[in-house]
Amino acid sequence: MRQVIECVPNFSEGRHRDTVDALAAAVREVSGVRLVNVSADPDHHRTVLTFLGEPGAVAEAAFRCARVAVERIDLRSHQGVHPRIGAVDVMPFIPLRNVEMPTCAQVAREVGYRIARELDVPVYFYEHAALPSRPTDLPTIRRGGFERWAGRPLIGDRAPDAGPAFLHPTAGAAIVGARGPLIAFNVNLSTDRLEVAQHIARTIRQERKRIPQLAGVRALGLLLASRGIVQVSLNLTQPDRSPLWWVLEYVRERAVEQGVQILETELIGVAPASAIAGVAAHYLQNPALGEEHILDLWLDPEWKP
Amino acid sequence: MRQVIECVPNFSEGRHRDTVDALAAAVREVSGVRLVNVSADPDHHRTVLTFLGEPGAVAEAAFRCARVAVERIDLRSHQGVHPRIGAVDVMPFIPLRNVEMPTCAQVAREVGYRIARELDVPVYFYEHAALPSRPTDLPTIRRGGFERWAGRPLIGDRAPDAGPAFLHPTAGAAIVGARGPLIAFNVNLSTDRLEVAQHIARTIRQERKRIPQLAGVRALGLLLASRGIVQVSLNLTQPDRSPLWWVLEYVRERAVEQGVQILETELIGVAPASAIAGVAAHYLQNPALGEEHILDLWLDPEWKP
Numbered sequence: 035m036r037q038v039i040e041c042v043p044n045f046s047e048g049r050h051r052d053t054v055d056a057l058a059a060a061v062r063e064v065s066g067v068r069l070v071n072v073s074a075d076p077d078h079h080r081t082v083l084t085f086l087g088e089p090g091a092v093a094e095a096a097f098r099c100a101r102v103a104v105e106r107i108d109l110r111s112h113q114g115v116h117p118r119i120g121a122v123d124v125m126p127f128i129p130l131r132n133v134e135m136p137t138c139a140q141v142a143r144e145v146g147y148r149i150a151r152e153l154d155v156p157v158y159f160y161e162h163a164a165l166p167s168r169p170t171d172l173p174t175i176r177r178g179g180f181e182r183w184a185g186r187p188l189i190g191d192r193a194p195d196a197g198p199a200f201l202h203p204t205a206g207a208a209i210v211g212a213r214g215p216l217i218a219f220n221v222n223l224s225t226d227r228l229e230v231a232q233h234i235a236r237t238i239r240q241e242r243k244r245i246p247q248l249a250g251v252r253a254l255g256l257l258l259a260s261r262g263i264v265q266v267s268l269n270l271t272q273p274d275r276s277p278l279w280w281v282l283e284y285v286r287e288r289a290v291e292q293g294v295q296i297l298e299t300e301l302i303g304v305a306p307a308s309a310i311a312g313v314a315a316h317y318l319q320n321p322a323l324g325e326e327h328i329l330d331l332w333l334d335p336e337w338k339p
Numbered sequence: 340m341r342q343v344i345e346c347v348p349n350f351s352e353g354r355h356r357d358t359v360d361a362l363a364a365a366v367r368e369v370s371g372v373r374l375v376n377v378s379a380d381p382d383h384h385r386t387v388l389t390f391l392g393e394p395g396a397v398a399e400a401a402f403r404c405a406r407v408a409v410e411r412i413d414l415r416s417h418q419g420v421h422p423r424i425g426a427v428d429v430m431p432f433i434p435l436r437n438v439e440m441p442t443c444a445q446v447a448r449e450v451g452y453r454i455a456r457e458l459d460v461p462v463y464f465y466e467h468a469a470l471p472s473r474p475t476d477l478p479t480i481r482r483g484g485f486e487r488w489a490g491r492p493l494i495g496d497r498a499p500d501a502g503p504a505f506l507h508p509t510a511g512a513a514i515v516g517a518r519g520p521l522i523a524f525n526v527n528l529s530t531d532r533l534e535v536a537q538h539i540a541r542t543i544r545q546e547r548k549r550i551p552q553l554a555g556v557r558a559l560g561l562l563l564a565s566r567g568i569v570q571v572s573l574n575l576t577q578p579d580r581s582p583l584w585w586v587l588e589y590v591r592e593r594a595v596e597q598g599v600q601i602l603e604t605e606l607i608g609v610a611p612a613s614a615i616a617g618v619a620a621h622y623l624q625n626p627a628l629g630e631e632h633i634l635d636l637w638l639d640p641e642w643k644p
Contacts, residue, residue, distance in 0.1 A: 131638055331639075
């Protein structure tokens with residue numbers, strides 16, 4: 035049975051088309067890997083690639099695009115609204131089919147050790163790839179970002195899991211891990227007042243202890259200067275508990291309370307069929323609608339509802 | 340390359356679980372055929388099966404469930420709100436992958452001739468399987484239904500394309516054909532006044548000459564006696580031109596004009612990924628969202644956006 039994993043690296047470059055193309059090309063050149071999505075954002079100054087394939091091929095593609103990022107991205111001149119500590123800022127591996135989480139943790143470690151060794155970049159392992167007694171949570175590991183740690187010794191709590199004890203001078207550090215599926219979902223608001231988005235993001239962070247649908251939701255309020263609007267940038271880390279439509283309507287209510295409308299939303303990368311079907315089910319007022327009602331999925335002999 | 344076609348037969352039985360189960364079992368017993376959906380409705384008194392596989396296997400499964408229907412369904416005692424002329428009322432074949440419409444037309448003819456020959460049921464071919472100089476349109480062929488034609492000679496315009504010149508005494512006639520994908524979508528309204536649904540259906544039939552999104556939409560107003568509500572029953576025969584959300588909002592506006600709300604909607608069978616993604620794109624206010632953003636589809640090596 036063919037094993038399939040996914041890799042969704044986030045690179046600190048979303049403005050220069052040639053670098054984005056070079057990152058994508060490095061993935062495409064690996065046989066057996068399918069590049070599914072390229073999402074580049076100029077305000078985040080960040081690109082998210084989504085690719086999948088058998089574990090060995092995905093590991094090779096992950097290393098190759100990491101190498102391109104370390105060669106081409108210079109964090110010293112990088113200004114983006116999204117938190118980041120490195121050129122290869124985050125690199126998660128996700129089990130998709132006929133494979134369990136430990137396989138992805140192992141791939142993450144292999145790729146992470148290779149990045150440390152061959153590219154001279156300090157590496158932190160996160161979530162299911164975290165080493166014993168080390169932090170596992172991405173925001174905790176990234177706290178402070180590139181500027182906070184550049185030139186300072188990475189020791190004690192900040193010691194990397196692999197590689198040098200200083201940030202790479204231009205590429206910072208890489209945070210490599212294994213995790214479950216996640217939906218990266220941004221809600222853009224009809225205002226340029228950053229405090230509106232920040233207030234909504236803070237409300238979500240406070241309420242997620244209390245409201246089950248927000249339990250796994252990470253939220254940031256960001257300014258999209260190139261468009262003169264603000265954004266609530268969301269990660270649904272437990273998509274089965276946080277329906278996309280529910281989160282959207284929650285943000286809409288909080289926005290309307292501040293006299294602001296939702297302009298549009300963005301999906302960064304891709305989303306599980308169950309989440310897309312869940313959106314359709316809600317707005318079509320057809321709660322029985324599920325991924326099993328998507329004809330195309332059944333064409334895959336290995337797909338099961 | 341594996342060829343895949345779909346068959347979506349509509350049978351005039353939606354109340355007796357044992358007959359519905361027998362129809363489904365006849366499909367499941369054919370190796371290589373995947374039964375995707377069983378939609379049985381007591382008010383329509385109708386069951387729609389959706390199955391797919393290679394053309395030969397699908398043809399065999401189609402004949403076998405048709406045989407079960409002819410053996411078990413008696414139109415003389417059948418009362419349902421949906422128009423019908425036979426136990427195997429409609430049996431379309433749809434090309435899905437690595438196969439073109441003529442293959443489905445040929446399968447339709449083979450299965451249709453076999454139903455006529457082995458089950459002694461008159462058969463009409465429709466749409467892409469229609470014979471030269473014969474009607475191609477399903478509603479035209481079905482006009483009058485079982486009661487209108489029972490016991491009367493089927494001659495002239497009404498002569499079947501295969502089989503006897505009288506309806507089968509209990510199983511009527513079968514309409515077998517080849518067509519493109521179609522979405523069967525019902526909108527249930529918060530009223531028991533049949534004229535409300537009939538008015539909306541009539542409006543759609545009139546407006547479809549004028550409004551591109553309604554061009555391929557067939558509409559009927561029906562009473563769902565078991566639930567005390569009415570339904571606008573829709574077939575979107577050109578789903579690429581008729582977004583599901585657009586049709587829903589159009590029906591909603593017409594309903595509100597009559598002081599009625601939408602209670603819920605129903606999908607009969609399954610829908611293309613592009614249609615489900617289109618619903619999500621609209622209500623998430625993310626026009627860029629398409630089927631290529633559904634992760635699960637990419638797991639199928641043969642799938643292409």
